[in-house]
Amino acid sequence: MTNQWDLRYSGEDFYYGKVPNVFFADFLSTLKVKGKLLLPAEGEGRNAVYAAKLGWKATAFDSSKIAREKALKFAEEESVSIDYKQLDITDFFADEAIYDLIALVFVHLPEPLRQSFHRELIKSLKPGGMIFMASFAKEQINNHSGGPSDLRLLYSLDLLKDDFSGLRQKKLCHEQTMLNEGRHHGVAEVLIYVGEKPA
Numbered sequence: 001m002t003n004q005w006d007l008r009y010s011g012e013d014f015y016y017g018k019v020p021n022v023f024f025a026d027f028l029s030t031l032k033v034k035g036k037l038l039l040p041a042e043g044e045g046r047n048a049v050y051a052a053k054l055g056w057k058a059t060a061f062d063s064s065k066i067a068r069e070k071a072l073k074f075a076e077e078e079s080v081s082i083d084y085k086q087l088d089i090t091d092f093f094a095d096e097a098i099y100d101l102i103a104l105v106f107v108h109l110p111e112p113l114r115q116s117f118h119r120e121l122i123k124s125l126k127p128g129g130m131i132f133m134a135s136f137a138k139e140q141i142n143n144h145s146g147g148p149s150d151l152r153l154l155y156s157l158d159l160l161k162d163d164f165s166g167l168r169q170k171k172l173c174h175e176q177t178m179l180n181e182g183r184h185h186g187v188a189e190v191l192i193y194v195g196e197k198p199a
Contacts, residue, residue: 005064009044016043017182018074020050021105023134023192028054035100038124040117041089041107045071045082052080056101061087089117094124097197104133106146106184108153118163127199131167133160137174137189145179145186160193167195 009015019025024047034055039048042060044067052058052075060082062068068086075082090113102121109117121131136147138154148154157172171194179188 003064005043005062006066009064009067009070013182014044014046014070014074015182016046016184018044018046018049019181020047021134021181022177022179023190024103024105024132025050027103027132027194028056031101033100036098038099038102038121040092040102040104040121042071042084042105043067045074045084047103047105048082048084049075049078049080051103052082053078057083059083059085059099061085061092063088089113092117092120094120097124097126097129099124100126100129102129102131104131104135106135107133108135108148108155110153115163122164122166122197125197127197130170130194130196131164133191133193135160135191135193137191139189143187143189145188146184147188155191157191160191164193164195167197170194170196 037051037056037058039060042048042062048058048060065086068084071084135155138151138156140147140154141151171192173192175190177188177190179185
């Protein structure tokens with residue numbers, strides 16, 4: 001069976017560009033201490049490479065073999081090292097609490113996979129570790145700047161509150177913004193969430 005993400009990333013260009021997501025980059029700029037970072041569904045590596053250049057120990061995974069290959073080549077070109085695994089979200093299980101930060105950048109999943117995956121992510125956080133999330137709001141269904149075309153795959157503030165109720169909420173907001181990240185281009189409705197695992 002052909003991986004739909006392999007098809008998406010098969011072009012010579014980078015589908016979402018090489019610069020990091022602006023919300024993720026802004027969030028990293030507020031953190032003085034750098035540690036172990038996990039980036040699920042990382043695609044072609046733009047966020048992992050950026051974080052590694054800042055001194056984070058970046059681990060990423062994606063179901064796409066092509067995305068992994070492009071990300072590792074990108075990292076080499078930028079003279080940084082990232083740990084990148086080919087792994088489907090359905091196969092991710094937390095063995096231990098090892099990450100200081102987990103960043104989800106436009107990772108949209110159906111229920112109940114979304115809920116079970118988010119639970120596993122919380123398990124894999126160290127006490128005091130944080131989850132950062134940038135996702136499309138349900139209102140994004142009216143825009144043409146990217147994101148799922150299925151309303152059930154778009155998120156709401158209440159949905160994120162419920163999924164991460166075990167974390168200490170540090171930020172939760174809905175922003176209308178102008179995206180310019182490869183195929184994500186134009187006016188967009190974005191949710192930003194930051195939560196901290198209690199020590």
